[in-house]
Amino acid sequence: MISDFFRVAWHVMRKDLTVEVRSKEVLLTTLFFAVSVVLVFSFAIVREGRAPDDVAAGILWVAVSFSGTLAMGRTFERERYNDTLRALLLAPSDRPAIYTGKLLGLLVLLALVEMVLVPLVGLLFNAPVLAFPGTLAALLVLGTVGFSAVGTLFAAMLVRVRSRDTLLPVLLYPITIPVMIAGVRGTAALFQETPDLPMAQFWIGLLIVWDAIFITLALWTFEPVMTE
Amino acid sequence: MNNDFETLSVVDLARHYGRRKALSQVNFTCGAGDIIGLLGPNGAGKSTLLNILATLISPSRGRVEYGNRTAAEGGAEVRGRIGMLGHDLFLYPELTARENLVFFAQLYGLPDVRAVAQASLARAGLADRGDDLVSGFSRGMRQRVALERALLHEPRLVLLDEPFTGLDQASTASLVARLRERQQAGCILVMATHDLDVADGLLSRAIYLKNGRLVGTDSDSHGLSERYRLAIQ
Numbered sequence: 001m002i003s004d005f006f007r008v009a010w011h012v013m014r015k016d017l018t019v020e021v022r023s024k025e026v027l028l029t030t031l032f033f034a035v036s037v038v039l040v041f042s043f044a045i046v047r048e049g050r051a052p053d054d055v056a057a058g059i060l061w062v063a064v065s066f067s068g069t070l071a072m073g074r075t076f077e078r079e080r081y082n083d084t085l086r087a088l089l090l091a092p093s094d095r096p097a098i099y100t101g102k103l104l105g106l107l108v109l110l111a112l113v114e115m116v117l118v119p120l121v122g123l124l125f126n127a128p129v130l131a132f133p134g135t136l137a138a139l140l141v142l143g144t145v146g147f148s149a150v151g152t153l154f155a156a157m158l159v160r161v162r163s164r165d166t167l168l169p170v171l172l173y174p175i176t177i178p179v180m181i182a183g184v185r186g187t188a189a190l191f192q193e194t195p196d197l198p199m200a201q202f203w204i205g206l207l208i209v210w211d212a213i214f215i216t217l218a219l220w221t222f223e224p225v226m227t228e
Numbered sequence: 229m230n231n232d233f234e235t236l237s238v239v240d241l242a243r244h245y246g247r248r249k250a251l252s253q254v255n256f257t258c259g260a261g262d263i264i265g266l267l268g269p270n271g272a273g274k275s276t277l278l279n280i281l282a283t284l285i286s287p288s289r290g291r292v293e294y295g296n297r298t299a300a301e302g303g304a305e306v307r308g309r310i311g312m313l314g315h316d317l318f319l320y321p322e323l324t325a326r327e328n329l330v331f332f333a334q335l336y337g338l339p340d341v342r343a344v345a346q347a348s349l350a351r352a353g354l355a356d357r358g359d360d361l362v363s364g365f366s367r368g369m370r371q372r373v374a375l376e377r378a379l380l381h382e383p384r385l386v387l388l389d390e391p392f393t394g395l396d397q398a399s400t401a402s403l404v405a406r407l408r409e410r411q412q413a414g415c416i417l418v419m420a421t422h423d424l425d426v427a428d429g430l431l432s433r434a435i436y437l438k439n440g441r442l443v444g445t446d447s448d449s450h451g452l453s454e455r456y457r458l459a460i461q
Contacts (some may be wrong), residue, residue, distance in 0.1 A: 012335075015320070022322045022323075086312070095303065226288050
């Protein structure tokens, strides 16, 4: 049963990535948008090679969340074009496996975007991104998972709604505020002049709790949300 | 427990969207080898009924019994015996025909997915175009791939939403032949269609819907247009 769940999730993720490799549509759009955000902020804020305290962490997470919203809307938009979401939901497996596959596909795309964003933020804002790479990676992974877990559910819910592009951020941002706060504060603790590792670890702990709550709720509500 | 079923019963089925009644008090039963036509004007509730039969939406009242189980009781096992061909074909245009078939065969957990996909491509008459992107196919070719995708797992219940739309004569004839072959194999086929000329003589029973209500049913084999006019007026 569990192996069946992950088999379906794996195939859905692989299909999404194959489609993305062919079209490069979501990755390029998301990446271009995220890099633009970081560049615009760096031109506006950085003076003589120095940025105000904590700004780099905020801008990194603004870029991740805005570009993530763009990506999650687009990945479900594809399932709408030829109504393939209905074909996925007809598969004889637990329906949350479809959700999990879509979430994993999105996480891979956002991981690629973050691999470009983090060095860029380090370069432009003079942020010490290599000081604690493991802790920074944990913050980014956990924050992105929490944010994407909610976003993937909402994107699926809104796939047949005409004003989905407006509604997705309106619903997503208020609910993911705890994840964003934890991500920003944890990253800021690492980027400050004297890095505060215990504080970053505290925020990582909170992110783990939020992720567990969001993923559980999303897996639990996906089927009723899609069939009611 | 055997996952298969030989009868489909729709009992007092209703679906409401807020105050709007998309379906109301729909009842019918059909069995293996039946081809049921859901006929009615636009907005009659045909697609809503197909979606409920496919377990894609829940009824507001009543139930659908697949053999002796409802969708809630059967879950994934019931879904594994349902195939659906939608009006929008359910294919990924960025993938090749073979990749589409392999992907869905994997979702259904079929053994030897490559061989299954190859056999499906041969049945669709596209064995030599299997590695072409679906986006480059004509409507008729996509329809043939989509039908084989819906039949990959040899479902008992086959649901078809406007299957003849946009097809030329040859493609229509080939689709009719494939549906008859599935009928002979003991499938229950339920199709929503406006194409009464093609459906005439194909259906074992016509169910007429109007404003979400079942307004008539008959099992005559010919003269469908006239009977439709009388039932719907």
